[in-house]
Amino acid sequence: xxxxxxxxxxxxxxxxxxVFLECVQDMDHENMFWYRQDPGLGLRLIYFSYDVKMKEKGxxxxxxxxxxxxxxxxxxxxxxxSTNQTSMYLCASREQGATRNGYTFGSGTRLxxx
Amino acid sequence: xDSVTQMEGPVTLSEEAFLTINCTYTATGYPSLFWYVxxxxxxxxxxxxxxxxxxxxxxKGFEATYRKETTSFHLEKGSVQVSDSAVYFCALYYGGSxxxxxxxxxxxxxxxx
Numbered sequence: 001x002x003x004x005x006x007x008x009x010x011x012x013x014x015x016x017x018x019v020f021l022e023c024v025q026d027m028d029h030e031n032m033f034w035y036r037q038d039p040g041l042g043l044r045l046i047y048f049s050y051d052v053k054m055k056e057k058g059x060x061x062x063x064x065x066x067x068x069x070x071x072x073x074x075x076x077x078x079x080x081x082s083t084n085q086t087s088m089y090l091c092a093s094r095e096q097g098a099t100r101n102g103y104t105f106g107s108g109t110r111l112x113x114x
Numbered sequence: 115x116d117s118v119t120q121m122e123g124p125v126t127l128s129e130e131a132f133l134t135i136n137c138t139y140t141a142t143g144y145p146s147l148f149w150y151v152x153x154x155x156x157x158x159x160x161x162x163x164x165x166x167x168x169x170x171x172x173x174k175g176f177e178a179t180y181r182k183e184t185t186s187f188h189l190e191k192g193s194v195q196v197s198d199s200a201v202y203f204c205a206l207y208y209g210g211s212x213x214x215x216x217x218x219x220x221x222x223x224x225x226x227x
Contacts, residue, residue, distance in 0.1 A: 004157075006157075033214070040219060041219060042203065042217050042218060042219035042220050043158075043203065043217040043220075045214060048214065058214075090157055090158065092158075102146075102148050102150075102160045102163060102205075102207070102215070103158075103160075103215060104160075105150075105157035105158040105159070106157050107155075107156055107157040108156070108157045
């Protein structure tokens with residue numbers, strides 16, 4: 001089975017800090033995604049990547065950036081963390097073209113910005 | 115644009131009760147449809163899927179049928195257990211090989227003994 005690993009389950013950061021959320025998948029998937037999950041809002045797509053060095057904005061990219069230097073790793077960067085970025089962040093991956101299989105998700109990182 | 119609407123929760127049921135969580139969608143073309151489940155403290159797991167009209171997805175006693183005429187994909191289970199307590203997300207996939215999933219807002223289910 002595909003495994004998607006997010007490096008931290010819980011993080012607490014201060015306002016203004018630069019924050020890196022890391023995601024690694026072990027099945028050579030081309031496509032990777034970052035979502036945030038908030039009560040009453042469901043999952044919202046922040047950024048996604050179809051392959052190494054590629055990135056596309058999702059629905060809510062403001063305040064975030066991403067990095068995909070290696071196929072297995074997709075990093076989400078908060079350049080200057082703010083309290084409204086307190087949320088659960090979920091990473092997912094998918095094999096290119098396997099549109100009927102859905103995504104495989106990591107366990108999530110719960111980020112609190114104080 | 116494409117969207118997914120699912121019933122708001124929370125839903126509270128007693129063990130062995132019948133479960134229905136409604137999900138309707140708006141999409142051009144023929145999307146694939148999914149139900150994901152999120153247990154407390156965990157990420158999302160694929161529960162079941164259907165890729166064309168009249169398909170029935172099933173897993174762990176849960177079922178959902180892709181109804182094109184009513185643009186619906188309601189999740190059902192005949193007898194819920196305490197261990198089914200989780201948040202359930204309906205989702206559709208659009209856009210071909212470079213598309214994305216669109217999720218509903220999730221429905222929290224609590225099953226009491």
